[in-house]
Amino acid sequence: GGELDFCSAEQVASGSQSKKPTAPAPAAAANDDLDESHAEKDDRPAGDELKKFVWGTSTVERWQSFFVPKRYHGRLIGRGGSTLKSIEASASVRVQVPPRDAPGDAPVRVLGTPAEWERAQDAMEAVLGFAPQPAPATAASEATASSADGKSAAAAAAGAPLSETLSLYVPHSCFRELIGTRGATVRAMEARAAVKISIPRRGAESKAIVVRGATAAALRAATREIEEVLGFAPSTTPITARLVAIDAKHFGQLIGEGGATLRRLEDESECNIVIPHRAAAEQRVLLEGNEAAIERASAAIDTLLGAGAV
Secondary structure, eight states: OOOOOOOOHHHHHHHHTOOSOOOOOOOOSSSOSBOGGGOTTOOSOTTOHHHHHHTBSOOOOEEEEEOOOGGGHHHHHOGGGHHHHHHHHHHTOEEEOOOTTSOTTOOEEEEEOHHHHHHHHHHHHHHHSSOOOBOSTTHHHHHHHHHHHHHHHHHHHTTOOOOEEEEEBOOGGGHHHHHOGGGHHHHHHHHHHTEEEEOOOTTOSOOOEEEEESSHHHHHHHHHHHHHHHSSOOBSSOOEEEEEOOOGGGHHHHHOGGGHHHHHHHHHHTOEEEOOOTTOSOOSEEEEEOHHHHHHHHHHHHHHHOTTOO
16 A cells, blocks of 8 residues: 655666676566666656566567547647657657547557657657656557558558548648648558548549548558648548638737647637738638538637627
């Protein structure tokens, strides 16, 4: 019933220099010895098996889950995915934030080595104000999931028929970001998820992004890829656009400090909200999403600014 005795990295290091004989430590589940330099922000005791598994000396790249409460996911992603991209670039990792409809305890997943996870943990701490802790569901479950993803991708790459189809919808203004320079972004998504992604050309009658894959799992992987690029989940129902006239004096209030209010409005309504620049010819606010999302955004703006503002 007593409190756990947590050790700092310095205490662990000094203890390892003792000449007093000690019993051999049990082997970590799928890694080797604890690398203390990477474990300074892990709150678990030094001998914890998960701690050794996560922060071992292995240089093999694999997925690791971290606890980040769902209410912080929007902050982690940032406007248009900018914060997430910055974390990935600074830590040389790939980060997956759970989609909106995932369970509240779904972890954030990071692909890299233990040294890269530490850099990603530092980068997330700088954004969130706290260091996210490694999630328990790490060892066999993460390895198995990663292996299964790899097998399905390999099967599709080997020529399995792309019999599964999914139509997704995002604001037309996001198409260029999905395509990337000379198609680099969409090709990378196709390769990672083992799918074919068709993005409508300008003037095309259909506005749906069509994803074709060999399995339903491949379609889900492609949906996550699109969400990671854009910073929000694509809709499975057609979206529309609505321009609303709002006095420019309210734009600052809509945006909020550091864009916090705008991010909250978008997260809560699941609607893309574009505030025009002062020099833009069009000074109306653009709402993009399905009809329900647009109505939620419009009502939220009305509540924020006062009845009749939208």
